Amino acid sequence: MKRILKIFIALVLIYAVLIAYLNIANPKFSWDWSKKNVEDINFPKGFQWGTATAAHQVEGGHTNNNWYWWESQKDENGKPRIANNEKSGLAVDHWNRYPEDIHLMNDLGVNSYRFSLSWSKIMPGPNKFDTAAIQHYSDVIDSLKSNNIRPMITLHHFEEPLWFMQKGGFEQEENIRYYLAFVQKVFEAFGDRVEYWCTFNEINVYTSGAYMSGDFPPGKKDSRLAGTVLMNILKSHVKAYRLIKELPHGNQAKVGIVKNIFFFDPKNRLNALDWLGAYFANDNFNNSSLDFFETGEYRFVVPFEANVSYLDTNAPKTLDFIGLNFYSHYSTTLNLVNHDKMFSPVEGEEMSDMEDYTLYPEGIYRAIKRMSKLKVPIIITENGIADAKDDRRGKFIQRSLFAVSEAIKDGYDVRGYYYWSLMDNFEWNLGYSKKFGLYDVDLKTQKRTLREGSKKYEEIVKKFAN
Numbered sequence: 001m002k003r004i005l006k007i008f009i010a011l012v013l014i015y016a017v018l019i020a021y022l023n024i025a026n027p028k029f030s031w032d033w034s035k036k037n038v039e040d041i042n043f044p045k046g047f048q049w050g051t052a053t054a055a056h057q058v059e060g061g062h063t064n065n066n067w068y069w070w071e072s073q074k075d076e077n078g079k080p081r082i083a084n085n086e087k088s089g090l091a092v093d094h095w096n097r098y099p100e101d102i103h104l105m106n107d108l109g110v111n112s113y114r115f116s117l118s119w120s121k122i123m124p125g126p127n128k129f130d131t132a133a134i135q136h137y138s139d140v141i142d143s144l145k146s147n148n149i150r151p152m153i154t155l156h157h158f159e160e161p162l163w164f165m166q167k168g169g170f171e172q173e174e175n176i177r178y179y180l181a182f183v184q185k186v187f188e189a190f191g192d193r194v195e196y197w198c199t200f201n202e203i204n205v206y207t208s209g210a211y212m213s214g215d216f217p218p219g220k221k222d223s224r225l226a227g228t229v230l231m232n233i234l235k236s237h238v239k240a241y242r243l244i245k246e247l248p249h250g251n252q253a254k255v256g257i258v259k260n261i262f263f264f265d266p267k268n269r270l271n272a273l274d275w276l277g278a279y280f281a282n283d284n285f286n287n288s289s290l291d292f293f294e295t296g297e298y299r300f301v302v303p304f305e306a307n308v309s310y311l312d313t314n315a316p317k318t319l320d321f322i323g324l325n326f327y328s329h330y331s332t333t334l335n336l337v338n339h340d341k342m343f344s345p346v347e348g349e350e351m352s353d354m355e356d357y358t359l360y361p362e363g364i365y366r367a368i369k370r371m372s373k374l375k376v377p378i379i380i381t382e383n384g385i386a387d388a389k390d391d392r393r394g395k396f397i398q399r400s401l402f403a404v405s406e407a408i409k410d411g412y413d414v415r416g417y418y419y420w421s422l423m424d425n426f427e428w429n430l431g432y433s434k435k436f437g438l439y440d441v442d443l444k445t446q447k448r449t450l451r452e453g454s455k456k457y458e459e460i461v462k463k464f465a466n
């Protein structure tokens, strides 16, 4: 009996030491905003001030891509794939209204614009290019430049031609050649006028949506495949980087990739299983791709489901910058059977309109710090809030930019900030209900109106943009 008691006490002690160690080694990252002077901000000369959008979300007229197909699909229970059965349709007609939208950017005072090219419009078939679509983007670029706005192009922002998806997309390594043909074509067309290129947007969001949760097309739930797709995307990035550098104007191009950092924090800091769940989630979602660019080692692990690895020691040399998208963090527990049940909003924090994104503006500092391990310049390619009532946006912008300013003050190399989004748009499987726009868009009339809360961004941009 005494022996059992001793073992029990020893186990309790070991557990207590372990929990104490985890808590000390990973202190909770949160700021007491009542003690911060958020007006005390500063940004360097030449900082990129921008807004961001993506083709499928704003342009309208997509009839030949993975999302167009997805918008007509139903899940196993017969429910439409998009909330309220919405279709992207005309979206906010950015395809036709881009001159007006560029004026909206001028009104804000921003000097940069991040947008994506529609791969499906430019490449309607495996060996076919649409010259009118290429001309369209050429006109957009010229118009931006004549309005003193620096274009930043995203080559793959969740959308791809339907024919590419039907060939297995990035599940098949041999399909990388189609992506490279697209990259070559558009770089040859625009490389003389565009300096900043993002090869892929939010690689881990794409692979987890498309191959783990099944919320994005092709809607598969297969962790191993997710690991393979992510690996092929990383390989595609490396190849695209090298390809661009060899093309005319390639030596003046800055090529990077966009990574969304979403932190997974233990729900209960005294529960070792929650720490384990947070560890697995961070490792899978954040470290898999960040480590690849830090060391060349790719490791994608989902316990009992997937273990995909790959090594390319030259990978760290294929980034001229890294794009950081930052939104929030999750409270995490361990659930090896149903991964979706592992995550919930962090208690005690104010909510945005996204079902599970709390307002966590200081997290952007934490994300910059994490990303700085890669030792390349960081550009915040997205940060924003879904806020239909517009009663949190101003505060969110002020605090987020305070956190970015603090990071710069502390020596982190942050070169720009692009607000997501210029205007309301089609939020993928969540449809049109999520209002991320600085400009509200009336979907019936397409009228754009600057939101009150967005004026904070305008004010800060106008103070520092030069």
Ligand code: NOJ
Pocket: 054, 057, 201, 202, 325, 382, 420, 427, 436
């Ligand atoms: C990141 C994605 O890149 C963008 O497409 C999306 O609309 C925003 N996050 C908001 O969820």
